[in-house]
Amino acid sequence: MGIQTEEMMLNMGPQHPSTHGVIRFVVKSDGEVMTEAVPDVGYLHRSIEKIGEICEYNGFMPYTDRADYLSAMNANQGYAMVVEKLLGLEIPERAEYLRVIAAELNRIISHILSLGAVAMDIGAATPFVLALKEREKVNDLMEALCGQRLTYSYVRIGGVSYDMPPGFIERSLKFLADFEPFMDEFENLVPENKIFIERTAGVGVITREDAIAYNLVGPNLRASGVDWDLRRDMTYSVYPKLQFEVPVGVGSQGVVGDSFDRFIVRIKEIKQSISLLKQCFAQIPEGDFLGEIPRVMKPAVGECYVRTESSRGDMGYYLISDGSKNAFRVRIRTGSFTSMSIIEKISRGMMLADLVTFIASLDVVAPEIDR
Amino acid sequence: MLDSLQPLVFGMLALIIFISAAFITFSRNLIYSAFALLGSFTGVAGLFAMLGADFLAVVQLLVYIGGIMVLYLFAVLMTSGIGDVRLTNRSIAVKIALPLALVLFFSLGKLIFETEWFAQQTVKIAPTTAAIGDLLLTKYLLPFELVSVLLLSTLIGSVALARQELRNSKENHD
Amino acid sequence: MENFAIHIHESYLYGLPLSVVNLIVMFGAAFVVLLGFVAPFAGLLSFIERRIAARIQCRIGPNRVGPQGLLQFLADGVKSLFKEDLIPKVADKPLFIIAPYLVFLGMFTSFVVLPFSSQWIVADLNVGILYLFATAAITVVGLVMAGWGSGSKWSMLGGMRSAAQIISYEIPTGLAALTAILLAGSLSLQEIIAAQGPHPWQWYFFDNPFTFIAFFILFVALVAEGNRAPFDLPEAETELVSGYNTEYSGMRFLFFFFAEWAHLYVLGAILTTLFLGGWQVPESLLASVGAESIAARILELVFFQLKIYVLVFLVVQLRWTVPRVRMDQMMDMCWKYLVPIGFFCVAGVAIWMMLFPDGVSFVKYLLIAFSSAMVLYYFYKVYRNFKDSRAELELNPFV
Numbered sequence A: 001m002g003i004q005t006e007e008m009m010l011n012m013g014p015q016h017p018s019t020h021g022v023i024r025f026v027v028k029s030d031g032e033v034m035t036e037a038v039p040d041v042g043y044l045h046r047s048i049e050k051i052g053e054i055c056e057y058n059g060f061m062p063y064t065d066r067a068d069y070l071s072a073m074n075a076n077q078g079y080a081m082v083v084e085k086l087l088g089l090e091i092p093e094r095a096e097y098l099r100v101i102a103a104e105l106n107r108i109i110s111h112i113l114s115l116g117a118v119a120m121d122i123g124a125a126t127p128f129v130l131a132l133k134e135r136e137k138v139n140d141l142m143e144a145l146c147g148q149r150l151t152y153s154y155v156r157i158g159g160v161s162y163d164m165p166p167g168f169i170e171r172s173l174k175f176l177a178d179f180e181p182f183m184d185e186f187e188n189l190v191p192e193n194k195i196f197i198e199r200t201a202g203v204g205v206i207t208r209e210d211a212i213a214y215n216l217v218g219p220n221l222r223a224s225g226v227d228w229d230l231r232r233d234m235t236y237s238v239y240p241k242l243q244f245e246v247p248v249g250v251g252s253q254g255v256v257g258d259s260f261d262r263f264i265v266r267i268k269e270i271k272q273s274i275s276l277l278k279q280c281f282a283q284i285p286e287g288d289f290l291g292e293i294p295r296v297m298k299p300a301v302g303e304c305y306v307r308t309e310s311s312r313g314d315m316g317y318y319l320i321s322d323g324s325k326n327a328f329r330v331r332i333r334t335g336s337f338t339s340m341s342i343i344e345k346i347s348r349g350m351m352l353a354d355l356v357t358f359i360a361s362l363d364v365v366a367p368e369i370d371r
Numbered sequence B: 001m002l003d004s005l006q007p008l009v010f011g012m013l014a015l016i017i018f019i020s021a022a023f024i025t026f027s028r029n030l031i032y033s034a035f036a037l038l039g040s041f042t043g044v045a046g047l048f049a050m051l052g053a054d055f056l057a058v059v060q061l062l063v064y065i066g067g068i069m070v071l072y073l074f075a076v077l078m079t080s081g082i083g084d085v086r087l088t089n090r091s092i093a094v095k096i097a098l099p100l101a102l103v104l105f106f107s108l109g110k111l112i113f114e115t116e117w118f119a120q121q122t123v124k125i126a127p128t129t130a131a132i133g134d135l136l137l138t139k140y141l142l143p144f145e146l147v148s149v150l151l152l153s154t155l156i157g158s159v160a161l162a163r164q165e166l167r168n169s170k171e172n173h174d
Numbered sequence C: 001m002e003n004f005a006i007h008i009h010e011s012y013l014y015g016l017p018l019s020v021v022n023l024i025v026m027f028g029a030a031f032v033v034l035l036g037f038v039a040p041f042a043g044l045l046s047f048i049e050r051r052i053a054a055r056i057q058c059r060i061g062p063n064r065v066g067p068q069g070l071l072q073f074l075a076d077g078v079k080s081l082f083k084e085d086l087i088p089k090v091a092d093k094p095l096f097i098i099a100p101y102l103v104f105l106g107m108f109t110s111f112v113v114l115p116f117s118s119q120w121i122v123a124d125l126n127v128g129i130l131y132l133f134a135t136a137a138i139t140v141v142g143l144v145m146a147g148w149g150s151g152s153k154w155s156m157l158g159g160m161r162s163a164a165q166i167i168s169y170e171i172p173t174g175l176a177a178l179t180a181i182l183l184a185g186s187l188s189l190q191e192i193i194a195a196q197g198p199h200p201w202q203w204y205f206f207d208n209p210f211t212f213i214a215f216f217i218l219f220v221a222l223v224a225e226g227n228r229a230p231f232d233l234p235e236a237e238t239e240l241v242s243g244y245n246t247e248y249s250g251m252r253f254l255f256f257f258f259a260e261w262a263h264l265y266v267l268g269a270i271l272t273t274l275f276l277g278g279w280q281v282p283e284s285l286l287a288s289v290g291a292e293s294i295a296a297r298i299l300e301l302v303f304f305q306l307k308i309y310v311l312v313f314l315v316v317q318l319r320w321t322v323p324r325v326r327m328d329q330m331m332d333m334c335w336k337y338l339v340p341i342g343f344f345c346v347a348g349v350a351i352w353m354m355l356f357p358d359g360v361s362f363v364k365y366l367l368i369a370f371s372s373a374m375v376l377y378y379f380y381k382v383y384r385n386f387k388d389s390r391a392e393l394e395l396n397p398f399v
Helices: A048-054 A058-067 A071-089 A093-122 A127-145 A170-187 A194-200 A208-213 A218-223 A259-283 A335-346 A354-363 A364-370 B002-026 B029-050 B052-075 B094-114 B129-137 B141-174 C002-011 C018-057 C072-080 C093-111 C128-149 C152-182 C189-195 C207-225 C250-275 C283-289 C295-317 C327-355 C362-386
Strands: A010-011 A024-030 A034-039 A302-310 A311-320 A327-333
Touching: A010 A364, A010 C152, A010 C207, A024 A354, A034 A335, A034 A354, A058 A071, A058 A194, A058 A327, A058 B129, A071 A093, A071 A302, A071 A311, A071 C283, A093 A127, A093 A194, A093 A259, A093 A354, A093 B141, A127 A170, A127 C018, A127 C072, A170 A259, A194 A259, A194 A354, A208 A218, A208 A335, A218 A259, A218 A311, A218 A335, A259 A354, A259 B141, A327 C295, A335 A354, A335 A364, B002 B094, B029 B052, B029 C093, B029 C128, B052 B129, B052 C128, B052 C152, B052 C189, C018 C072, C018 C295, C093 C128, C093 C250, C128 C152, C128 C189, C152 C189, C152 C207, C152 C250, C152 C327, C189 C250, C207 C250, C207 C295, C207 C327, C207 C362, C250 C295, C283 C295
Parallel strands: none
Antiparallel strands: A010 A024, A024 A034, A302 A311, A311 A327
16 A cells, blocks of 8 residues: 655745744645654854854854844853853853843843743744743843843953842842742643643653753753753852752653653743742842952963853853954854754654744754854 | 515526526636635525525535535635635546536426426415424434434544545654 | 515505515615624624733723724725725636635525514524535535635645534534533424523523533533634644634625634524523513514513623633644544434433433423523632732833
8 A cells, every 4th residue: 555645845934924034944745744854054144153263252152142132141151150150260250140040030031031932832822922021021130130121231351240139139129029929820831731732741851861962951951851050060150159959851641752741841940940030139249349450351372161051051151262352253052053053853743833842842942043 | 575576686696696607617717716615605695595495595504615615715825826816626537527517408408498497475474493494303214324324434534534645654753 | 574675566566576675675685784784793703803802811802993992893894895805826716716605695695584583583494404504514614615725735724624623513512502402302403492581591501411511511522613712723824824714804704704703703602592591581671562463572682682792792702812733633523522412312301301300490491590600600710810910010121
């Protein structure tokens, strides 16, 4: 029995509602079931790394925002850390706390958007709007902190650009007190929904071995059952002083490493971020927010690599200095790029609707892929 | 009021059926032929309605348009190379078909003109559903049951075919 | 209408034969009904849906055009009229143009048999319910045509999906409707309503456990037939861009949406007619305004509308709450659950009618009690959610 079927080539993107930006997938499908989905990246390449070689060290900071605009604080922090390491700078403790506060707030912003986007890609429009509503509140906090709502450039080499405004801690705690019940409501609305479970559980399963082999990072890696978080395992900044758990995928509804696990891990990480923020607000010392920095930054000849745990996982900055005012080479390693590489393998034999779920659950952000 | 309209409505329905039937036959585009079925099926349903066969008219719409025509459409859309614009209805074996069609035409014509028609002056509009139901379950029970058995076997057969194909494709993947 | 036609014939068009005048009057009446009645209904439903959706999503929704934004749909309609009518180069032009009209036709001809009150019905066909399902078939053809005619692969996938979906779900729809038809012994919508009564214990919904289940089957199947979330696969925005209407713009695009909202109304009307007693008004209320008066008809219309809007509200709330199901899951649900349960219900109702020709009051009251408990629980949950989400805070940095 062999009915001759013809494969249809579908061009998903660069403009497609579910690719979250300009990503293109060349999908070969036999009706609803795809045989292959090959990602085609590069539509959003802005030569940020090359710009890093032209700018002075300080001047590159705003560009790091654009490397991952949904998680700009984390990107800022990583770059600041690598330059500080190269210069051998010590930064004040208050500045470290401010950076962690900013980074964790940003993690909430990024994760909540990702959760909403997954829900929307599965077809529920409401969770996305609810998530955006909460995101706006965090954005308000960010605006109070640094005057920006998306591309912050808050972190500076040697510290941060401004101290907290007066009343910021109270306002943030008030927000967190309201945000926690919202997360419970969100959990009630989305991951406990039967259709949502049916659509995500067992879909796009990335095994532990695959996750490691394909170099997945961050929540995607942890959802596959790998207990690895840079904040704990290669700790930096003030994270050693803070108590937090690293949520790992357990396959509560299906298999470890499915889309549902990735969703749940992000929800749990938001809860951990809430707890981290509370600890930071309790512990933050008085002091300077910007340390002593040289007027002209000319690090010694050498190279340096720093990894931070961004919202999408391990974000690494590799810097080579030739002793001049500009870097000789800047390289940014991002999580979304490696996430893209596994799509081709996992998506074989998937249904078209599942591909959308799968991509959304990986939380790929177009600018971060191409930089 | 309806009586005075009848010739007009009949003429319109006949025209619709004739035009769409011609379209089905002569259109060079497979998909147009399939869609033109809509006109002829609706027209026939209209004729049934005119004859007072309300149940039949609606079932004609339901089964022929909702079922058979959509099935045709599926089949046509799944034809390989349907994306190709130049795909046409090739007229095959005109030499055989034309004489056959002519023979059919003349014999039907002869039949129509030689039959004595009993013209019913007024069409009685009365519900037919109950009567059809009664007949199906009394006088025509056996044919009715036979048809249902046929349908059941078709259903089971298609499921078996689909399953076999599914299994094959699974084996191929593994 | 006949008198009206004769009047027109005598006063204005005496040159024409009466039959032609009749035809003109009939088409004119249909035109007026469509334009003056159905279109505002669809428009109003769009307004209702948008406002409910906005409330669910913590927004306000359209509130600028007219009182409370009631006239928003007119503004949108006018806007769509002025939009460029774009036809893609690769589109199959004739099909692309015809398709929206077919969809429109299929939806709107179903209004002909809807019983708005005991006398207000355009045509009380004695195969009314079958006619309603038959018109849905024309819609399918329109959707497939739109999908194919657009010349886009996404549209074609959407068209194929919708055809598969609607054809499949016609079976549970028919089976569930069959339970009510069995009880009433008629296919005419008016007779089905007349066989029920104004009070809940006289509705078919509570008649026996099997009709109770059949109601929900019909509800789900009709939602699926209307391509509404959670079954909106044919126009799944995130998967198929926008399915069969991806390439449409302007007025043609609006036709699809009109048809969708019109179907929402038809859905409510079918369910109300078959299971919820249609336009039935309690005798005492009817007597107080005079059983034969116009006011009585309006009262019946109001009752009918109220029931429909409750159902419409449910469907809208469903749409904005749950995610979309996948194609195979949807087919599974139809063939593995709804169809067998539907057969079970039909057989169950037949046996029930044989065993208890007069119905069992105890079961009816039990079902009513159960449903009331469910409704109360629903309101309790909504109340709790409102209470929980009261906590709002101002985070404007400039305050």
